[in-house]
Amino acid sequence: MANRGGAAQRPNSQTQGKICQFKLVLLGESAVGKSSLVLRFVKGQFHEYQESTIGAAFLTQTVCLEDTTVKFEIWDTAGQERYHSLAPMYYRGAQAAIIVYDITNMDSFGRAKVWVKELQRQASPNIVIALAGNKADLANSRAVECDEAQAYADENGLLFMETSAKTAKNVNEIFLAIAKKLPKNEQVSGAGSANQGRRLVESDSSAKTAGNCCK
Amino acid sequence: MNEEELLIRAAEERAIIVNKYAHGREEGAQIDPWEDPQFEIYHVTDRYGFIHDERIAQRNDKKQIQVEMEREKKWLKMAKEWDHHKRSPEKLRRRVYKGIPDSLRGTFWSRLLNLETIKQEQKGKYEEMRAIAWKWSPDIRQIDLDVNRTYRDHVMFRERYGLKQQALFNILSAYSVYNREIGYCQGMSQIAALLLMYMNEEDAFWALSALICDKKYCMHGFYIQGFPKLVRYQDHHDKIMNKFLPKLKKHLDRHGVDTGIYTLKWFFQCYLDRVPFRLALRIWDAYLLDGERVLIAVGYNLLKLHRQQLMRLGMDDILTYLQIRMERSEMDDDIVMESLQRCMEELKKAKLHYPGPSPPDELPKMPFGTFTEPTFEQKVGRRTSELTALERVATESVVLRRQQTEEQLEMDQLSPRPPGATSNGHHRLSHISGSDGGNLGGSKFSFDPSIDDASSLVSRRSLADTSVTSTADLSVFSSVTRSHAQDNSLDTHSNVSDESSGPRAITPTATPRALTPQPSAPSPDVVRIYVPYSSPSPPSPCRQNGDLPPRSLPCPLTSDQNKLIIKVDNNSQEEQTPIVEHGHLVKPFQLNSPEIDLK
Ligand SMILES: Nc1nc2c(ncn2[C@@H]2O[C@H](COP(=O)(O)OP(=O)(O)OP(=O)(O)O)[C@@H](O)[C@H]2O)c(=O)[nH]1
Ligand SMILES: [Mg+2]
Numbered sequence: 183m184a185n186r187g188g189a190a191q192r193p194n195s196q197t198q199g200k201i202c203q204f205k206l207v208l209l210g211e212s213a214v215g216k217s218s219l220v221l222r223f224v225k226g227q228f229h230e231y232q233e234s235t236i237g238a239a240f241l242t243q244t245v246c247l248e249d250t251t252v253k254f255e256i257w258d259t260a261g262q263e264r265y266h267s268l269a270p271m272y273y274r275g276a277q278a279a280i281i282v283y284d285i286t287n288m289d290s291f292g293r294a295k296v297w298v299k300e301l302q303r304q305a306s307p308n309i310v311i312a313l314a315g316n317k318a319d320l321a322n323s324r325a326v327e328c329d330e331a332q333a334y335a336d337e338n339g340l341l342f343m344e345t346s347a348k349t350a351k352n353v354n355e356i357f358l359a360i361a362k363k364l365p366k367n368e369q370v371s372g373a374g375s376a377n378q379g380r381r382l383v384e385s386d387s388s389a390k391t392a393g394n395c396c397k
Numbered sequence: 398m399n400e401e402e403l404l405i406r407a408a409e410e411r412a413i414i415v416n417k418y419a420h421g422r423e424e425g426a427q428i429d430p431w432e433d434p435q436f437e438i439y440h441v442t443d444r445y446g447f448i449h450d451e452r453i454a455q456r457n458d459k460k461q462i463q464v465e466m467e468r469e470k471k472w473l474k475m476a477k478e479w480d481h482h483k484r485s486p487e488k489l490r491r492r493v494y495k496g497i498p499d500s501l502r503g504t505f506w507s508r509l510l511n512l513e514t515i516k517q518e519q520k521g522k523y524e525e526m527r528a529i530a531w532k533w534s535p536d537i538r539q540i541d542l543d544v545n546r547t548y549r550d551h552v553m554f555r556e557r558y559g560l561k562q563q564a565l566f567n568i569l570s571a572y573s574v575y576n577r578e579i580g581y582c583q584g585m586s587q588i589a590a591l592l593l594m595y596m597n598e599e600d601a602f603w604a605l606s607a608l609i610c611d612k613k614y615c616m617h618g619f620y621i622q623g624f625p626k627l628v629r630y631q632d633h634h635d636k637i638m639n640k641f642l643p644k645l646k647k648h649l650d651r652h653g654v655d656t657g658i659y660t661l662k663w664f665f666q667c668y669l670d671r672v673p674f675r676l677a678l679r680i681w682d683a684y685l686l687d688g689e690r691v692l693i694a695v696g697y698n699l700l701k702l703h704r705q706q707l708m709r710l711g712m713d714d715i716l717t718y719l720q721i722r723m724e725r726s727e728m729d730d731d732i733v734m735e736s737l738q739r740c741m742e743e744l745k746k747a748k749l750h751y752p753g754p755s756p757p758d759e760l761p762k763m764p765f766g767t768f769t770e771p772t773f774e775q776k777v778g779r780r781t782s783e784l785t786a787l788e789r790v791a792t793e794s795v796v797l798r799r800q801q802t803e804e805q806l807e808m809d810q811l812s813p814r815p816p817g818a819t820s821n822g823h824h825r826l827s828h829i830s831g832s833d834g835g836n837l838g839g840s841k842f843s844f845d846p847s848i849d850d851a852s853s854l855v856s857r858r859s860l861a862d863t864s865v866t867s868t869a870d871l872s873v874f875s876s877v878t879r880s881h882a883q884d885n886s887l888d889t890h891s892n893v894s895d896e897s898s899g900p901r902a903i904t905p906t907a908t909p910r911a912l913t914p915q916p917s918a919p920s921p922d923v924v925r926i927y928v929p930y931s932s933p934s935p936p937s938p939c940r941q942n943g944d945l946p947p948r949s950l951p952c953p954l955t956s957d958q959n960k961l962i963i964k965v966d967n968n969s970q971e972e973q974t975p976i977v978e979h980g981h982l983v984k985p986f987q988l989n990s991p992e993i994d995l996k
Contacts, residue, residue, distance in 0.1 A: 212583070213542045230431055231549035233670075234542070236584045237661035240716040255713070262539060262583040264622060267788035271657055271795040289778070 202366045203253040207273045209297045210282035211290040212261030215316040218347035219282065220258045223357055228348050235260045238272055245354075245361050252361040254278075273301060278310045278360045285315045285344060288325045298338055310363045312341035312356055319346040403777040411537045418541075418566045419531075421558045432557035434549055444499065445674055446552045446594060458675075465498040472501050479508060486686070493686045494734050496679050503595035509685040510607045512600050522766055523571060523599050529768050530570035535775040536581035540569045543586040554590060564598040565590055572605055575766050579609065582620035584665040591669060591681070610761060613688035618759025619665050623787030626759045628794045630664050630693065631656045633752040635798075637697050640747065645704045650802045652712040657795045659719045664692055671723060672699070676730045683737065690741065690751045698740040699723065702733060758787070 208216040217232050217239065224243045239258045244251055257272040259265065273279060281297045283290040294313060301311055313335050315326060328344055335342035341359050345352040398406070420426050440448050444458050475482055475489065482489040497505045507513070530537070544566045548554045553561035568589050573581040588608065592601035608614045618626025635656050638646035649655065662671055668680050684691040700707070703723065707715055744750035784792060 212539060213546075231434065231546055234546050234583050234586070236665060238658070239720060240658075240713075242713050260583060264582055264620075267623060267784055267791040268657075268661075268795055270792050271799060274796060274799065 200250045200366065201253065202250060202364070203255065204277040204361075204364055205255045205257070205275060206278040206280065206360070207257045207259065207269075207276045208280050208282060209259055209269060209273070209301075210261060210314075211284070211287075211293040212263075214261065214282045214284040214287070214290050215347045216261060216280075216282050217258050219280070219314065219316060219345060219353055220256055222347045222350055222353045224256070226350075228350075234262075237265070237268070243357070245358060247358070247361055247366075250366050252364070252366070254357065254361075269300075270304065273305050273309075276305060276309060277364060278312070279305065280312045280314050280356065280360070281340075282314045282316050283326065283331075284317050285326045285328075286317055286320050286323045291315075291326045291331065295334070298340065302338070308365070310341070310360055311338075312343070312360050314352075314356055315342075315344040317346060317348070318344040318351055319349045400773065400777075404773070407535075407777045411531075411534070414537050414541045415531045415570075417558055418563050421560065421563050422556060426558065428557050432545075434555055442552055445678070447548075447674060448550050448552060448555065465496070465500070468492075468495075469498045469501060472498055472505070476501075476504065476508075490686060493682050494679075494738055495731070496734070497682045499678070502678070502682070503600075506592075506595055506604065506681075506685055507600055510604050510611075512603050512607070515603045515607065516599070519603070519766075522575075523602050526571040526575045526766060527567050530567075530574045533768070533771060534570045534573045534580075535771045535778060536573040537570055538778065539583070540566060540573065540581050540586070543583060544569070547586045547590050551590075551594070553594060561590075561593055564593055564601070567598060568593075568602040568605060571602055572609075574768060575606065576609065576617075576761065577769065578761055578763055579617065579620045584662075585620065587666050587669050606765075610765065612754070614684075615689060615755045615759065616665075617761055618755050621759075621787075622785055623789075623791045625787065625790070626755065627661060627664060628791060629752060629756075629759070631660055631798070633693060633749070634660055634696055637693070637744065637749050638700070640749065641697065641743070642700055642704060645700060645707060648708055649715065651806060652710075652715055654712060654715050654719075655798055655802050657798050659716075660696060663696055667692060668695055668699075671719070672733075673724060673726060673730075676726075676733060679730055679734050680737075683734070687741075690744075691737075693752060694737060694741045694744055694750065697744065698733065698737045701740065702728065702736060 208220060210216055212234065217235050218228060220239075220241055221227050221229065221232065224241045235258055237260055241256045241258065242254060243256065244253045246252070257276070259269055259272050279297075279301055281294045281301075283294040298311060298313070301309060313331065315328065315331050331344075332342055334340075341356070341363065343352045343356045343359070345356055347353060417426075422428065440450060442448050444462065471492070475492070493505075534540075544562055545557070547565065553559075554565065556562065565586065569581055569586060572585075572589075573579075579585075585605070589601060589605050592604045596604060609616045609620070615626070618624075618629075635646070638656070667677075667684050669677050671677075672680065680691065680695055683695075703718070703726075707718060710718060741750060
């Protein structure tokens, strides 16, 4: 709860039809490509030497879905284990999360599972979680089979895609899939006061995730 | 994989990485073409070694270089009389805050850090640690990942496995076994790289070590598990914000940008990457001279200097401003550094300049440089358990900070308040309502004339020197002021009119108003109060806001005849300070107790 007025204070927010604003957090081991995915999604760029994230970084991006504009407030967190203790600050109150692993690194997949568990326990009960197997362009050094990840995602009701920040494969797609799955019943109105959080309506959080991956 | 296989794999992985750095770029080294950034013909290198696109206009540093060349002579002279200057550092300090000439930075940084002495004492230790690290360090993988991502836009670090990358890898891995409590923490690589821009490998190692364990800097507490020093520094930063920039603090809180979110990189890397590099160097000059209090003061200084812009922005833009735009700020470095010195004085007066020495949990517990074999979990890079106790403290405190901010905001909304007052007033009052309302205390008494002063460049001193106390300005007060003054709640003054006077509250006129009274103040109903007051002890943290019922503010007097001039100078010999209203003395004003107990 307790979302800020944020974009609600934009003067023209009422003229654009339905606008929804969601907090999304990226989690996953260091160097799996969290920052790279965000950079690709937000700016359409890829940097081979993307600096490591210290603490967290914040970016926003807006996507349009039929009659709805969905604005993502994205928190890209630091991957090193030591920063784990700060993560609750970022996933607290998040409506969506992307948990990223590197398909060439089995350990990072194990780490992703730990994150899933933690979110299921600690984050908002309605949080939409997506699992991203990143660096799909490096499929010839693959260590995590797509089927295995897909099965795990199905078991846990997660969205799943293999992505590549480098080639842009499935990057917009995964964000769009999340946008589609998020409940958009309530509109952000113009009257922005600090605590006017949108109460997310109970929705089909148990609904079966669309199988969505591999090739 | 069984345990043995895991160990073998980890050892192999480490050996491969170490081997690559050991051989660097010598003939036969296999370096994928994508590992090296391409140099384009449009690229130019700035005076610090960063590579830019020539087509994008860069600052012209010619004049700065000229000035520095002239200063070099003085610095060289100072080097000869170093012992004297270290003992009585007034001149040294003055010059350091003007900036150490870049050509002599390495020399003087080394001196400020006492590297010669340390190296004498620790002869051979660095090589020893490096050799152990290559064999044992469990942090090699992370270090390798980060060397690959550290300042690749700098000439020294551009080439994969180039000389300085090798050095960076070496000192970070050596340090990771030298200080096992830290090992390697993300954030250290940029600091080490900065040191390597000015020093050789071994010196940079000892410099890093001094920054981490010397009690002047004590960065140890930042990087260890649970980040205890970060939590403490953030609390301290909050105290400063509440006292000196309450409006801005409330604004940031309201937009979800609390201290926990923007100060981590500031403190962990002493402002690297958050201000322009050339300014970061100046800040580092000061940091190396004066130590950790510089970290605190720079944070305050930056927010103070940029607060007008920040006050206009919503969440997204505030964060973009703090993350990106501040790094591209064109503000003159000299002005920032001068302002920094004033901030330091201001904080000192309020006894908020130093968050205190590191408590035991922030200090190293194990001796440095003694090798102990890593545990199985460390070797294979697996965490031993759930969060440790220390980490849980960190988690709780970051979550708590957010919760309290939210509760406070909610409370501000629920409780009735007069139209002229902002939630800020409430916030503060709720902290002090436990005590006798007539008791004026340090925390309440936190009005600083510069808070709302459009020109942050006016020093506190210059305001003090001019005894102008009646400059009218809407940005400081609204009509509610007077009733507050009678209520002895001076602190709330600074918080008034956040919303009520709308955008006017942040009029960007850069006029030192105390010197140049604005002739046509928009409202006659305005006062300026100058309270040169320093609390004898810093107020205790205002943590549990939730449990005190907010006191409603008295109704504002709306007579537009009101004009109130108060001068309170607690330091002066006078016991009573007159209050003058409509030009007449109305009642004596007395401070009963300068302290207040915040429970
Ligand atoms: N081949 C390939 N490389 C990638 C991809 N995504 C990221 N990388 C590279 O992987 C490295 C790490 O990427 P980052 O985005 O910095 O990883 P991160 O997860 O944000 O790391 P931390 O900030 O340390 O947590 C960089 O060198 C990227 O260039 C990808 O899809 N394909
Ligand atoms: Mg990152």
